[in-house]
Amino acid sequence: MAMSVERMRTAQLVEFNKPYQLCERPIPQCGNNDLLVQIHAAGYCHSDLQVFQGQFSKGGFPTKLPLIPSHEPAGIIAKVGASVKGPWKVGDRVGVLNFKKACGECVGCGQLLRRTKRTDPRFCRNREMAGFKDDGAFAQFMLADPATTVHLPESVSFEQGAPLMCAGATVWGALQKLKPEVQPGETVAIVGIGGLGQLGIQFAKAMGYKTIAIDNRPEGRLLATEVSSKLKPDLIIDSSSPDASEQILDYTSGEGLAGVVVCNDSIQSNSWSLQQLGNRGVMVPVGLPKDKWQFDSEALVFRELTIRGVYVSSAEDVEKMLEVVAVYGIESNVTRVDFDDIPGIVEKYTDKSMKGRLVVKIA
Structure with a gap:
């Protein structure tokens, strides 16, 4: 497609489910x-996919169409605004997080200003959210906020860097939420081995946890094996197996899990995962189901369990994550998609044989 200097190629969501x-x-x-x-x-x-289906068309941050999708961008800085301060220059390799432009005046910003003396766009009620309600990364260019942009290590390719801006940042943040109760050497499970789960296994191992990968899909369990040998899970379990819970108890000498991160939005899967925790265990659910989560109140009370919410990591925490990625050589299983094939990406993503992460090559 021919393109003038002032224009760019992009893909748009014009109508939900189209x-x-x-x-x-x-x-x-x-x-x-x-x-x-x-x-x-x-x-x-x-x-x-949830944006595509209109799940966020109502609520606090409604999707407005037309919209450029995707919130996992990696690329290079083409221009730096005249008032931008900090270590930014044209040609820098960067990743961009999906939240930006804290207003500094809303309740969310005010709470953080009082506690930390600075704003955090993640909790600003007026923030922009690329790919959710504001234009995202299925385009040749996009605008980024320096406060939520991070430098990519030279060892991390753009195609590996892109999934780290959401999948990586989310599951990394979830594992941080296990602290301080769950300490290195204790057993943590990652439930749901897809784009987030595969990274979660590697992060958990790098953090010193004994790690169990759990999935009821053969594709997920296979994906759990396709990581660096030094970051492979200590045990892989089919959650649909009748003795799945017994396998966990056997591995943990009858104690149950110290922590669990659930990387899917299945209500049944989340409910089952809570039951695998030992006394004072910590669960971090990552998915966003359409309906309400349902958890066993007796298990919560009598075992003093903790369920802890998590949003995507801050830019500061993502920089720490990228240091770990570079040191350990952590990677996603990536399936590359050409720009011209974006119209069919939903079918590719929802194919049952799909594993890992879809990444569109833009440039």
């Missing part, structure tokens, strides 16, 4: 406080 449309849009103008990023790779995750 294929994305390829089109041209003007290249966004870089404001004084912005970074203009040329996108090289952009990931596709379960939240993108």
